[in-house]
Amino acid sequence: xxxxxxxxxxxxxxxxxxxxxxxxxxxxxxxxxxxxxxxxxxxxxxxxxxxxxxxxxxxxxxxxxxxxxxxxxxxxxxxxxxxxxxxxxxxxxxxxxxxxxxxxxxxxxxxxxxxxxxxxxxxxxxxxxxxxxxxxxxxxxxxxxxxxxxxxxxxxxxxxxxxxxxxxxxxxxxxxxxxxxxxxxxxxxxxxxxxxxxxxxxxxxxxxxxxxxxxxxxxxxxxxxxxxxxxxxxxxxxxxxxxxxxxxxxxxxxxxxxxxxxx
Amino acid sequence: xxxxxxxxxxxxxxxxxxxxxxxxxxxxxxxxxxxxxxxxxxxxxxxxxxxxxxxxxxxxxxxxxxxxxxxxxxxxxxxxxxxxxxxxxxxxxxxxxxxxxxxxxxxxxxxxxxxxxxxxxxxxxxxxxxxxxxxxxxxxxxxxxxxxxxxxxxxxxxxxxxxxxxxxxxxxxxxxxxxxxxxxxxxxxxxxxxxxxxxxxxxxxxxxxxxxxxxxxxxxxxxxxxxxxxxxxxxxxxxxxxxxxxxxxxxxxxxxxxxxxxxxxxxxxxxxxxxxxxxxxxxxxxxxxxxxxxxxxxxxxxxxxxxxxxxxxxxxxxxxxxxxxxxxxxxxxxxxxxxxxxxxxxxxxxxxxxxxxxxxxxxxxxxxxxxxxxxxxxxxxxxxxxxxxxxxxxxxxxxxxxxxxxxxxxxx
Numbered sequence: 001x002x003x004x005x006x007x008x009x010x011x012x013x014x015x016x017x018x019x020x021x022x023x024x025x026x027x028x029x030x031x032x033x034x035x036x037x038x039x040x041x042x043x044x045x046x047x048x049x050x051x052x053x054x055x056x057x058x059x060x061x062x063x064x065x066x067x068x069x070x071x072x073x074x075x076x077x078x079x080x081x082x083x084x085x086x087x088x089x090x091x092x093x094x095x096x097x098x099x100x101x102x103x104x105x106x107x108x109x110x111x112x113x114x115x116x117x118x119x120x121x122x123x124x125x126x127x128x129x130x131x132x133x134x135x136x137x138x139x140x141x142x143x144x145x146x147x148x149x150x151x152x153x154x155x156x157x158x159x160x161x162x163x164x165x166x167x168x169x170x171x172x173x174x175x176x177x178x179x180x181x182x183x184x185x186x187x188x189x190x191x192x193x194x195x196x197x198x199x200x201x202x203x204x205x206x207x208x209x210x211x212x213x214x215x216x217x218x219x220x221x222x223x224x225x226x227x228x229x230x231x232x233x234x235x236x237x238x239x240x241x242x243x244x245x246x247x248x249x250x251x252x253x254x255x256x257x258x259x260x261x262x263x
Numbered sequence: 264x265x266x267x268x269x270x271x272x273x274x275x276x277x278x279x280x281x282x283x284x285x286x287x288x289x290x291x292x293x294x295x296x297x298x299x300x301x302x303x304x305x306x307x308x309x310x311x312x313x314x315x316x317x318x319x320x321x322x323x324x325x326x327x328x329x330x331x332x333x334x335x336x337x338x339x340x341x342x343x344x345x346x347x348x349x350x351x352x353x354x355x356x357x358x359x360x361x362x363x364x365x366x367x368x369x370x371x372x373x374x375x376x377x378x379x380x381x382x383x384x385x386x387x388x389x390x391x392x393x394x395x396x397x398x399x400x401x402x403x404x405x406x407x408x409x410x411x412x413x414x415x416x417x418x419x420x421x422x423x424x425x426x427x428x429x430x431x432x433x434x435x436x437x438x439x440x441x442x443x444x445x446x447x448x449x450x451x452x453x454x455x456x457x458x459x460x461x462x463x464x465x466x467x468x469x470x471x472x473x474x475x476x477x478x479x480x481x482x483x484x485x486x487x488x489x490x491x492x493x494x495x496x497x498x499x500x501x502x503x504x505x506x507x508x509x510x511x512x513x514x515x516x517x518x519x520x521x522x523x524x525x526x527x528x529x530x531x532x533x534x535x536x537x538x539x540x541x542x543x544x545x546x547x548x549x550x551x552x553x554x555x556x557x558x559x560x561x562x563x564x565x566x567x568x569x570x571x572x573x574x575x576x577x578x579x580x581x582x583x584x585x586x587x588x589x590x591x592x593x594x595x596x597x598x599x600x601x602x603x604x605x606x607x608x609x610x611x612x613x614x615x616x617x618x619x620x621x622x623x624x625x626x627x628x629x630x631x632x633x634x635x636x637x638x639x640x641x642x643x644x645x646x647x648x649x650x651x652x653x654x655x656x657x658x659x660x661x662x663x664x665x666x667x668x669x670x671x672x673x674x675x
Binding site: 060063089091092096097098100102104105114115118119165168 | 565
């Protein structure tokens, strides 16, 4: 069933979302509204469920057996986990860039073209490849070696290739799971500049460990934390405009974390 | 407290190094033992494959020379005369009936003279080591005991050995039928086991849900890989040779004379060997599929690929080197299998090349087994030569496996 477009301010909303691995509740009661054409960052300490939450946005969490959710994730007014929603369509419209660069073991050209081809892209493939690589700020570095393996590139280039691959199918939302954690500062900066550029056309949700990165590149920030007592599940403890969250946090835990006094 | 009080570093250090050294010695000894036994095996085989032999003749070929011209250089007419003089008229007529003498080639008539008139017989053989170390003694011994015989150095493994069909005469016996039989068997086994095994592995690894039934199937496939090969022979005998006889004998396809057909054909043998290695191929392929990093699957799903597209375009190409290596090793195991073929009743003596999957067959290991069980020394020499050929073929297959793995892994 096709997911309709809507004109709501929020493209993606979670409603009392809890995510379970078997009987273990990893994420609990998240209510998050992601605004269209903005960069939304999810920050928080290790193991608090940031990646789990992000992966539930395009049903990648289903690749792990025994995963289930409670509550709902609404994308353009449609429940992503409803029975007749096809996960293939969800992932076609909500793309993902992973923590570790994972280009296909194919040529650079084929890395970008493959997904477009399986989705039945009818236009000029060369143009699409060039367009996507330009958007990912990689074109000038690879235009003379499109036939080479994607794995021959440096780590930072590989990650931008993965972004180009995601862009090539024109998703509405791009999820990024710590996209710069394996990269050096220069490559990281390039990815951040890229996000600012990409939000003109796409909505971006990014998980990051790096608070400076969240502060620099995002419009909204969600702070996640493990509950101190009872079951050890993560939840969003504060969600606000990035500026506000970093300068005037309402929650004591958030304040400790963003000022580096977390412990 | 001082550091020296807490640690006994200098006291312990020599002991630690010594322990490491002892283990190193044990591992080296294990390796050397393996190498020693392998070398003994190889030396034994080579030792039996070459050496002096004494041949005695019914009529010495020199005695057949006409006016000083040896029979090897005689024209066809003279050869026919030699043949006519030395065999009974009845035998000559029989030969004529089989194929008229005018139509026979010079080589054919020479071969007949050799077989029917010269009648070389191996009187005694020596091993390679004896031949090298005790040359004089052998020459003296042969001159005393076989004054009429001829002593010469023979390489049992030769091009003639590889290209000649099976024969009851060790001087002319070859392994062409056995090699061809083995190749046909492998062809059937590969065509059967590779698609089935790969298909099952893909299903079990990629599509089957992780429930108790599939767990049970997995465990049982692992157990099947450990079942002795003779059990597969019994299974093959019951199913392919007996129950499916009309099919495996080719009768339903109108192949040959129904009264002489039976199920002991290449098809039955190949399917039995295929069954034998099916679990190994499944397990190896599953391992190879499992070794494909999950990041690659995620990349594919992440751009909206379906499960099948992910498997076909990314997982399978990455797993192919592993699958090929495992499968080729499985096939080289099937290549050397003897027991199941003995059980399903492969022919031990057959002189005709196999022409289809419904042909009767023999195989290299069967041939070796049959030769080693003969009492005469010269058949042991033949067996040793055949073992060398078998080992060379196995080495070739393993080399192909290594080549394929290196060649295709480099791409990624």
